[in-house]
Amino acid sequence: MLALAGKTYFNYGGQGPLPEPSLAAITASWRTIQELGPFTSDVWPYIERTTATLRQHLAHWFGVGAHRVAFTENVTSGCVLPLWGLPWRSGDELLLSDCEHPGVVAACRELARREGLTMAVLPVQDLRGATAATDAAVLERLEQALTPRTRLLVLSHLLWNTGQVMPIAATAERLRQHGNKPWLLVDGAQSLGSLPLGETGAANAAATADIYACTGHKWCCGPEGLGAVALSERLLSESQPTLIGWRSLSHEGSASSGFHADARRFEVATSCIPLMAGLTQSLLLLEAEGRAGERLAGIQASSRLLWEGLQAIPGLATLLEVPPPAGLVSFTAEGSPEALVQALGQRGIWLRTLDDPHCLRACTHITTSEAEIDQLLEALTDLR
Numbered sequence: 109m110l111a112l113a114g115k116t117y118f119n120y121g122g123q124g125p126l127p128e129p130s131l132a133a134i135t136a137s138w139r140t141i142q143e144l145g146p147f148t149s150d151v152w153p154y155i156e157r158t159t160a161t162l163r164q165h166l167a168h169w170f171g172v173g174a175h176r177v178a179f180t181e182n183v184t185s186g187c188v189l190p191l192w193g194l195p196w197r198s199g200d201e202l203l204l205s206d207c208e209h210p211g212v213v214a215a216c217r218e219l220a221r222r223e224g225l226t227m228a229v230l231p232v233q234d235l236r237g238a239t240a241a242t243d244a245a246v247l248e249r250l251e252q253a254l255t256p257r258t259r260l261l262v263l264s265h266l267l268w269n270t271g272q273v274m275p276i277a278a279t280a281e282r283l284r285q286h287g288n289k290p291w292l293l294v295d296g297a298q299s300l301g302s303l304p305l306g307e308t309g310a311a312n313a314a315a316t317a318d319i320y321a322c323t324g325h326k327w328c329c330g331p332e333g334l335g336a337v338a339l340s341e342r343l344l345s346e347s348q349p350t351l352i353g354w355r356s357l358s359h360e361g362s363a364s365s366g367f368h369a370d371a372r373r374f375e376v377a378t379s380c381i382p383l384m385a386g387l388t389q390s391l392l393l394l395e396a397e398g399r400a401g402e403r404l405a406g407i408q409a410s411s412r413l414l415w416e417g418l419q420a421i422p423g424l425a426t427l428l429e430v431p432p433p434a435g436l437v438s439f440t441a442e443g444s445p446e447a448l449v450q451a452l453g454q455r456g457i458w459l460r461t462l463d464d465p466h467c468l469r470a471c472t473h474i475t476t477s478e479a480e481i482d483q484l485l486e487a488l489t490d491l492r
């Protein structure tokens with residue numbers, strides 16, 4: 109991977125490196141389109157095949173039918189496009205965790221302003237302990253936060269700031285029992301490619317959420333500019349498309365046609381097919397490294413090593429009190445996190461800061477080696 113050569117990379121939660129074979133697949137796909145002739149009847153079967161193959165592939169990863177999967181450009185559009193298409197009534201309440209990404213929060217705030225909705229907060233940022241205790245606390249707090257007007261819950265699967273995992277399937281089950289039938293929007297930015305979804309049966313977060321939005325460019329190590337969202341059957345039957353274009357239509361050549369009944373109603377217009385070839389290749393490469401559960405075990409082994417090493421360095425404190433459930437390892441440092449990140453960057457070691465809580469975040473993936481973790485720990489010891 110070019111992105112890993114000559115540097116020590118811990119920013120997988122920001123963007124994953126693109127493997128050389130995926131880069132080659134993108135270039136080859138671009139060539140194929142030119143050779144067949146863009147906008148010729150020779151190229152359409154190729155485009156159709158490339159799109160359908162990836163949709164099917166992602167549906168398998170999500171553990172849902174392909175009709176429930178729409179392509180998007182990124183996580184945020186996967187969250188926001190279906191969100192705006194839901195049947196809102198003035199006075200509905202939006203309940204957001206305190207760990208949601210600023211773009212999604214801003215979209216909810218604007219939706220609330222335009223539709224006369226109210227907003228409330230579900231606190232989860234302080235939950236830093238073991239999974240069982242965290243799960244119980246989330247459900248208990250949800251109980252306290254739900255009101256008869258709650259109509260939407262926004263909760264990330266893997267919190268991008270603390271690295272904690274949320275009990276999505278149990279949360280979905282609780283919402284189903286609520287009289288107002290709140291929608292469940294799950295930001296899956298940090299989960300697709302790191303947490304198992306389709307293999308988890310009844311606990312599958314992607315299958316139980318109404319909107320489960322992801323991207324290919326983080327833990328899947330695909331190219332930037334291509335994401336996907338899994339939508340529930342209920343959402344497909346009750347929502348309206350929002351950003352409408354020819355790809356939303358069941359007969360794309362006719363403006364009087366109805367919208368797709370499936371998730372394609374949230375797709376818009378021309379997009380970059382070679383990116384699909386690249387993401388398909390990245391998914392295949394990940395699969396070659398083991399099943400999702402096995403890959404997560406590898407991610408956990410290295411995040412644990414890092415987490416343990418951080419405990420031993422004076423002046424640093426991990427956010428989580430237990431080894432991380434996945435690959436996000438956030439920690440505070442005495443002094444300025446920004447200065448520390450900059451100093452590490454000068455040594456070719458790449459991590460990032462976060463604003464809320466103000467801390468540093470290093471991510472480990474299956475590509476992370478013990479030597480890289482040692483290098484980071486040594487540099488942190490040295491810079492303290």
Ligand SMILES: Cc1ncc(COP(=O)(O)O)c(C=O)c1O
Nearest residue numbers: 182183184185209268295297323
């Ligand atoms: C939890 C979460 N949501 C949303 C985003 C934004 O992702 P995108 O640019 O793909 O919309 C990120 C990016 O870091 C994220 O971590």
